[in-house]
Amino acid sequence: MKNYASIKTYVETCRKNGINEMMVLSRLCSGNPYTVEEIFT
Numbered sequence: 001m002k003n004y005a006s007i008k009t010y011v012e013t014c015r016k017n018g019i020n021e022m023m024v025l026s027r028l029c030s031g032n033p034y035t036v037e038e039i040f041t
Contacts, residue, residue, distance in 0.1 A: 007028070010024070010028070010033070011024050011025065013039060014034055014039055017039050017040060019034065019039065
């Protein structure tokens with residue numbers, strides 16, 4: 001439960017920058033999360 005806020009913030013940041021939430025979670029679970037550069041470009 002302690003990682004909930006970090007994951008929620010990460011997903012919300014991606015969503016606000018036009019990245020599909022399911023794709024975000026899929027990449028996160030596969031060990032290949034979006035980088036800061038990918039999110040903000």
